[in-house]
Amino acid sequence: MGDLSGHRGDEYIDNAGECHTCHVFCDRCYGPSDVECITCSTPRFYDSGYCATNCPTGKFDMNGQCYSCHHTCKECTGSEPNNCTSCDQDKFRNDRYLFNSVCREDCPTSHYPAAGNICLPCSSNCEVCTSDTHCVKCSSGYYPNPEGCQQLKCEEGEIADPDYEDCIQCGEGCEKCILGELLHRIT
Structure with missing residues (x-):
């Protein structure tokens, strides 16, 4: 085996014991190609032996190394399910929707699925x-109504019926009422 005293960190030793320079993208390596890196030179990111210009979709950067996103995320800022920045489909090819950095099967109440598979608030x-x-x-x-939701305004002697989104008459001789209860009888 050759003398290792002249071996630099950006070199690898081949089977004959010879020192060779790593690929230009690698800081340290175990072979000559760009997929045999151990660490990468800045501004590259280490991804399973390869030094990439960016972490690929489905992975995120942490300290110059690419790690997988949570399986529900298409893109993310971390490995947890609440670090998603965009969503991927599930294994049955159903869309998932982004809400508060979490990919969900459906948008929550008072939200709707919008372009880009994100949940936006209703009016x-x-x-x-x-x-x-x-x-x-x-x-x-x-x-x-065409402008959104309008408050139901009932006249005196009427009460809002939440089941029918309409005003109904209070009992006979009643000025004010709570659904089913007499509050103030007209004398």
Whole structure:
């Protein structure tokens, strides 16, 4: 075997004991090619023996090394399921949707799936929507209209019926009521 005293960190030793310079992307290596790196020169990122210009989709950089994202993430900032920046499909090719850095099967209440597989909020006082301008179900005391959800305003002697999003008459001779209860009888 050759003399190792002249061996530099950016060199590898071949089977004959000879020192050779690593590929230009490698700081340390075990062979001549760009896929035989042990560490990478800055600004490259180490990814399974290869020194990449960026970590590929599905991986994130930590201290110059590429690590896999959580399986629900397409792109991420860390390995946990709450570090997603975009979502991948599940194994059945169903879309996942990004909400608060987590990829979910569905968007939560008061949110809808938008372009880019992200969950965006419905308009104010809307519980179920298909877009920011189309509300399917408004919060109690509101009803859908072309502008979003409008508050239900009942006249004196009426009370809002949340089941039908309409005003119903209080009992006979009643000025004010709570659904089913007499509050103030007119004398």
